[in-house]
Amino acid sequence: MTVAEARHRPVGRLLRVWRARRRLSQLELAIAAEISTRHLSFVETGRAMPSRDMVLRLADQLDVPLRERNQLLLAAGYAPVYPRTPLDSPTLEPVRAAVRRVLLTHEPYPALAVDRSWHLTDANRGAALLTTGAADSLLAPPVNVLRLTLHPAGLAPRILNLGQWRAQLLGRLRRQVDLTGDHELSELHDELRGYPCDQPEPELSIPGPADVLMPLRIRDGDRRLSFFSTVLAFETPLDVTVAELSVESFFPLDEATARALRPPHGPADGTLLAR
Secondary structure, three states: OOHHHHHHOOHHHHHHHHHHHOOOOHHHHHHHHOOOHHHHHHHHHOOOOOOHHHHHHHHHHOOOOHHHHHHHHHHOOOOOOOOOOOOOOHHHHHHHHHHHHHHHHHOOOOEEEEOOOOEEEEEEHHHHHHOOOOOHHHHOOOOEHHHHHHOOOOOHHHEOOHHHHHHHHHHHHHHHHHHHOOHHHHHHHHHHHOOOOOOOOOOOOOOOOOOOOOOEEEEEOOEEEEEEEEEEEOOOOOOHHHHOOEEEEEEEOOHHHHHHHOOOOOOOOOOEOOO
16 A cells, blocks of 8 residues: 555544454454444544554554554554665664574575565575576566465476475465555465466365474475474564564474585585575
8 A cells, every 4th residue: 555545545444454354343452452442433434533542552452564554644644653764774784684693593504584575685595405496587686485486487396395385385475465465465475376286285284194394395406305494583673674574494304404405514604695
């Protein structure tokens, strides 16, 4: 939503949309926000204009992302309160340094940083393992990590359990769309669903006898490598850019993978692969 669109959409209508998205009744939201149901009803129908603090209180109870909280404020006639600082700004140098440190520490295993739209912002040398053989068009900035992973000219042909991994990624993206209401992410989800897949895609992940984590199994030349991933995000961010930044790190799922990637003479030198 643009600034102009936010200013022309009543804040009450937007709040009602968010409440419906969170599957909360007016009574449940009113109790959580410690206001009367009558007042909330008046706000949603436009009969009462909420204060800036009320907008933020309701947004907090609805778990509205910072970007969309600014839009709610604009719709209510208030200035946004959460900055959206460019990632390359000097102000965010401590954030970039922290991300870089996490990436370097994780070598020789793959790790990468992405923004809300899944665009690559930084990566370590180990991430090159996930880009081998990908089409140049998929590696041209801004690199979309989900598109790179599931595109038939990207990592997908090398993923041994593509059906499982694709279902997991699409489910994760779908939940993100539900959380944010982001139309760009919704369009990305539709695009990715249209990519071919010659394996069954389970609606529910049912573990096998020895499974404790959803693995990513890839072919790397003659090697078969297995990973699981973790996601790191910043706690209590007050900037939109920082709130939307995350680092995904891939760990070896078995000793064979760890041994295959372990450098023969100590750790890697820590050079980043940043696109």
